[in-house]
Amino acid sequence: MLILxxxxxxxxxxxxxxxxxVVDIKGDQIKLGIEAPSNVKVYxxxxxxxxxxxxxxxxxxxxxxPIGGALPSLKRGTKDDSET
Amino acid sequence: xxxxxKAYGPIEINERQVxxxxxxxxxxxDLHDYALLDAVQPGFYWLQSLDDPEIAxxxxxxxxxxxxxxxxxxxxxLASLEYDDPDDILVFAIVTIPEDEAQISANLQGPIVxxxxxxxxxxxxxxxxxxxxxxxxxxxxxxxxxx
Numbered sequence: 446m447l448i449l450x451x452x453x454x455x456x457x458x459x460x461x462x463x464x465x466x467v468v469d470i471k472g473d474q475i476k477l478g479i480e481a482p483s484n485v486k487v488y489x490x491x492x493x494x495x496x497x498x499x500x501x502x503x504x505x506x507x508x509x510x511p512i513g514g515a516l517p518s519l520k521r522g523t524k525d526d527s528e529t
Numbered sequence: 530x531x532x533x534x535k536a537y538g539p540i541e542i543n544e545r546q547v548x549x550x551x552x553x554x555x556x557x558x559d560l561h562d563y564a565l566l567d568a569v570q571p572g573f574y575w576l577q578s579l580d581d582p583e584i585a586x587x588x589x590x591x592x593x594x595x596x597x598x599x600x601x602x603x604x605x606x607l608a609s610l611e612y613d614d615p616d617d618i619l620v621f622a623i624v625t626i627p628e629d630e631a632q633i634s635a636n637l638q639g640p641i642v643x644x645x646x647x648x649x650x651x652x653x654x655x656x657x658x659x660x661x662x663x664x665x666x667x668x669x670x671x672x673x674x675x676x
Contacts, residue, residue: 484605488654496639496654497556499625499662506626507535507587517666519572519593
């Protein structure tokens with residue numbers, strides 16, 4: 446891992462198109478400003494982790510017992526895109 | 530074709546039901562081939578791994594839970610599904626069933642998006658912060674009823 450020290454208002458550049466700036470520092474919280482093309486996905490690591498963990502939990506929960514009766518009945522919405 | 534499924538054991542499916550998840554699903558990146566099956570309960574579906582019969586997800590149509598749901602994901606995620614007709618795009622939310630069945634939830638933050646024509650699928654991350662990983666289904670339905 447490349448480790449760079451930066452001060453307030455300093456920036457690093459990644460490739461030709463991505464800039465990450467330190468815009469605010471308060472205690473242990475740092476605000477980063479990220480400029481990137483719209484086709485570059487920027488997410489907090491926690492979001493990935495949360496979705497990954499939710500998937501694992503969902504797979505486990507579907508695995509441990511039959512689901513008959515556990516599922517509530519859905520009132521079908523008006524916009525129905527999932528008929529197979 | 531014949532497959533092994535978590536819900537129904539060995540079953541025969543139509544090849545049109547096979548969906549290729551090229552990047553896998555978060556946490557299951559080594560599994561790429563899934564079958565989309567109807568669940569017994571109307572409105573629910575199974576996403577069954579063809580690589581590992583033990584891995585299957587229950588899904589629902591997010592619009593059934595939240596008629597105000599809007600699929601807002603990065604353009605490149607949609608483009609990776611190589612669709613021509615937006616009507617071919619199907620959207621699902623994975624359901625989690627904890628011990629306490631009143632807490633059954635749907636993940637609206639990590640929608641499963643499928644192009645049924647090209648039989649390509651992926652999991653995306655919603656750009657809209659309204660959508661979370663755990664929307665308690667009974668609570669959402671109760672709220673919808675009172676709206």
